[in-house]
Amino acid sequence: MDYEDLTPAGLLEQGLAMLFQLLGPEWTLTPRPKEELSSGTDLIVQVQADGDGHYAELLVDLKSSVTPRLVEEALLPKLRLIRQVGHHTSLMIMTPWLSRKTQEMLREHGISYLDLTGNVSLRISRPAIVIYTEGATRAPRAQTSDRGGTTLAGPKAGRLVRLLADVMPPFRAGELAEASGLSFPYVSRLLVALEDQLLIRRDGRVIYQVDWMNLLRARASQSDLLRDHSYQGMLAPNGIPSVMNGISSLPPHGVDGVAVTGSWAAHRVAPLTAGGQLMLYMAEWLTADEVADDLGLLPVEENADVVLLPARDRGVFAGSTLFHGVRHVALSQLALDCLAGPGRMPAEGEAVLEYMLDHQEEWRAISIRDMQRHRAP
Known part of the structure; x- marks a missing residue:
């Protein structure tokens, strides 16, 4: 599936079709119409079983990508606000693909999600709905690049990931660049990407925490041992x-x-x-x-x-x-x-x-x- 040209409307259409297939024909999904959808737009989707007067509302947030940092800094405050104003509305994220770490954070805080590779988590108490499915563990190629084009793919990224995992913090970007033999600008860009994923945490310029297990998983999700080598x-x-x-x-x-x-x-x-x-x-x-x-x-x-x-x-x-x-x-x-x-x-x-x-x-x-x-x- 090619996600490069996927519009918000296309994301919503595919996401709702997948959700309907999971729920089955005895359920109805009714989105509130909007004239135009843009990335990050919220809309309400009503979920109701046929013949049942009870229904639930999903506040669907369409995202082209979701990082753990976005969950922490944007989605959790939104969730707190939703819970203050309505107990019958659940927050659901729809996106092309979610990393394992992002999925874990969303489930931990009770945020439902659906990505187009089949990673789905939905919990509603009334009417009772519990859905959990697993999709792709590796990012589709169109999803592997972050801002500035810096990714965890390639030999240089592998060298820096190994160093971050093998050494206990604290350390600075300059020390990592010198020890790895990589350029300081490259190391700085990759550290920004890792910070977005909450794989590292910094206090000023000092890296004081590395989530090395999920860092290794994230690197592996953008790699293929046999495909990456002329074996x-x-x-x-x-x-x-x-x-x-x-x-x-x-x-x-x-x-x-x-x-x-x-x-x-x-x-x-x-x-x-x-x-x-x-x-x-x-x-x-x-x-x-x-x-x-x-x-x-x-x-x-x-x-x-x-x-x-x-x-x-x-x-x-x-x-x-x-x-x-x-x-x-x-x-x-x-x-x-x-x-x-x-x-x-x-x-x-x-x-x-x-x-x-x-x-x-x-x-x-x-x-x-x-x-x-x-x-x-």
Whole structure:
């Protein structure tokens, strides 16, 4: 579905059609007519079951996009006002797509919502209506850009997200730019976008809080592990254990240029299931052919059990550690890769996040200087 040219009237039409389908034909939706709709326009939609004298009113707020900061600064004051003037009117947000964090905030405060990908939450006490459905967890491409064109997609954003997650605040934009090797203007723009999402909070110029779990989820929602890399599928004729042994026997430039990610790395901290593809990042000085020859792998078009991923940025190796002679990506990179991966990998990513939450003292540096001192070169 293309949301780039979606008008407020089109958003309302599609939103009401989706809501009617969820409610069923025994319900009636009656919008109060308005001559013109503009983004952010409120209108009343009456919801009534056929043959029932009771009805509810939804104050529908049409938004081209909704951020957690907008919820906090604009929608919550509106909700308080609605509750003061009428107990039978509920606030509902209609928008093309809502992030997971925004959905959680809206539900927490009792604000109903509907996005065109199928994320819907509606609770009305009389007549009794309870609807909750889940739609897209990743933003449609037309929704991924924020003001100024700065997004969480791409290698540069990944490098900054990793740094924000891996280091405990406080810190400033200048420190982040210097430590990440990114330009100060770029870092400043991305921090503004993250502040809109309430993924960071600042006091003046000092970042004092990072919602690192939702930050990693937000980054992953704008990524696709396989689509973002020109990966090569391989078959390991002698099995994955032999490949792992082969990696540990590589010369130093090979050991340091290959890092395990995905399901096999996740099993170390979150063993949900066994098996899965072995995914290997390769540094820029290695080629798929070289790695395949060294590890005895055969290229295949289907049913690969090993996936070689050329690293788009050296940052994916930052914080990696050796385990039984094989380099594994850092936990924050592992969570990102699993959350953005195919199949059951997102569930493994969530399990990795839970492990990280319970072991923060083991992987989060207490300062940028401490991080720089301990990270692998």
